[in-house]
Amino acid sequence: MRLIWLLAWRFRSNKRQNGFISFISASSTFGVGLGCFVLILLLSVMNGFENELKERLLSIIPHAEYKSVYRQGIDDWKDEIALLKAHPRVTFVEPYVKVTGMLQKGNKMKAVDMTGLELSYAATGFLPEIVSTIEWQEFMGNTSGVILGKGLLENLSLNVGDKVQILLPQLTDDLSLRAPKSLTLEVVGSIELGGELSNHTGFMHMSLAAETQNITNGAQGIRLRFDEPFEAQSLTKEIGYGLQSEVYMSNWTISDGNLYQDIQLVRAVVYIALTLVIAVACFNIVSSLVMAVNEKQSEIAMLKSIGADNGLIILVFMMQGTLNGVIGTLCGAVLGVIFSLYLADISLFIENLFGVQFLSGDVYFIDFLPSKLEWHDVYLTVFIAMGLSILATIYPAVKAAKVNPAKVLGH
Template sequence: MSLVFKLAWRFRANKRQNGFISFISASSTVGIGLGCFVLILLLSVMNGFERELKDRLLAIIPHGEYTAVDIEGLANWPEEIVKLSHDPRITFIEPFVKATGMLQKGNLLKAVEMSAVSPDFAEQNQQVTQVSNEQWQAFIRSENGVLLGQGIMQHLDVKVGDSVQLLLPQISADLSLRAPKSLWLEVLGSLNLEGELSNHIAVMQMSLAAESLGVKNGAQGIRLRFVDPFAAPSIVPELGFAMEPEVYMSDWTRTEGNLYQDIQLVRSVVYIALILVIAVACFNIVSTLVMAVNEKQSEIAMLKSMGAKDSLIIQTFMLQGLLNGLIGTVWGVILGVLMALNLADVARFAEKLLNIQFLSGDVYFIDFLPSELHWNEVALTAIIAVILSLLATLYPAFKAAKINPARVLGH
């Protein structure tokens, strides 16, 4: 064991040390550990929300949409789908007709975003909407069938087998509104969507929707899903400009991007705030060492009079302060990792114990606290904490090295 470490540990563990210094030293260790713990935990929660956003919400909504400028629909859309199918970045392609209308059952009305799909893409659409195979097969065989989000079915008090009336707005050539188009549709299944989506999404046959809305080309546009949904803002314009018909382009960040942006904003704010918390805790190391240097001036003077070099004194006090940072960082990282790996179980236990629900599935797209630990973030947090702890030791260590043995021992 080196002399530097022996001296640093002896100074740190000295039982004759002033009680206030010990308290400040302990508070710096606890502060650093608590900052590391909370930072790792909250970053893991943000990672979990991002994962659930990708696996749940972005598995349902399209990542990109191309809608025809022409009111008659997208010309030559089958050829465009064939061209797009060769792009390895795309995992799913389908034509669509989309309309906003009103569903009526008795005296109850509900605004609905009707998404019309083609049976030719049945298997992929079934995976996306999470409808049972029996209900999906019934839907693709029925021209006037409809699949409703669970929230819509609850609002209208309908069940599978009931009939509902769909009112679609009609626009004339001079853009004036006409009497709405009325369709009777049979409810053939419910969409197992998450959160708010189930309150306004419904699916019907594309051929019926195109006929009702006057889309003579059979499809209003094409929607896509990508291998990496977060690349949609750059891929959608690239592919859209290469299409021959003029199209309006949109990606998921325009409709649901506020949620993703909120996650990134919270991640940044959390990181900055908790790094500052760790930095404030490290300032306690400065206070601790400054007071320790003032208290141990005679010991430092004796060491220097025995031939100890300034470098030995500097290294001793730097190591003494660094030990506080390392101890706090180690226990903070360990507790943060353990909590992040078991957050869902801990949250469920707390919900049962307190009889509350942290996240409601009726409001959010998930009803539990997600967590995903990234080891690179754990390492970065630990490195930052150790570096800040080390920087905090510089001023007290150099102050200790400047002590004059003759002046101190002469008194």
């Protein structure tokens, strides 16, 4: 192996080597490195989005909802909640009533999805953590109080303490529409949920919401969160089939899962596209080695004439080509790891330098470029790049072993 390494390094670093071969060799190294760097960086960004989705958005929205199929709501909903709380995968349960209507302030109107909460359950949920203590206490003591997303407040030019009117559609027994019901509510707090959620979300007391919707049982449905939100689809069905009430089942992947699905789609596209970039770079390894073999035929013939066998020649040229892949892979992986670890700071510096913003908090649930380095992504990238680099050396190395020393030295 020492002899193989010495010969491979000499062939690679020979100053008399054709300049075009050197250029192709350097471009293959650069291509492999660039592919590894971009693949690690983009996978870290996808991991960052997925982590922020889990830590921010999925800590606010319910992971599963069970809504009664009947207009009067769920019978014995307290017993159902006690049953759900006993499940080991459930971390939080609460009853709710959904109210959809139009908020009106002066001549401005905005659609809103109001969720009626039972305070004895909501007190242990996420809402007290994202509003101030004063606002939460005011909400608890005011049955006509509402907490609205900041986007709604801005769109309607509202402030905490203002009165606002909500228009609620009313259905008759034959499901035809009649004149909407009007309620006057007081804004007692505001929340920042991120993205579009802040533009159409609000919270009110469940008793008032049930009254406006003619829900006699008190709760329209039950919503909950799991210890692992990305398993919500299977857990929702598993738990829902055990309920005594007849309910419609829904989970966050149906109502708010478009972003998660986009992340998974982009991750798959990134894997395929950048693996092809690395593969194209490895074709340059094939090209440079084929030209190197043609140029080094006399050296190969002399090595064979002094006793080198075909196996040695093959390993020498495989080592020479693999060196390009190793150098490119290591450089790209190191740069990818460094940029992934400090991407948030780097993106913030670029935003401040050029006065641009990569992500808008009005559209997305975050306003910065996230990154989370997963070492298994690094290992997989290095493995793919090294594997393709080694495969690219096989054909030129075998061609080198087929050089006929008598024919070459005879000329």
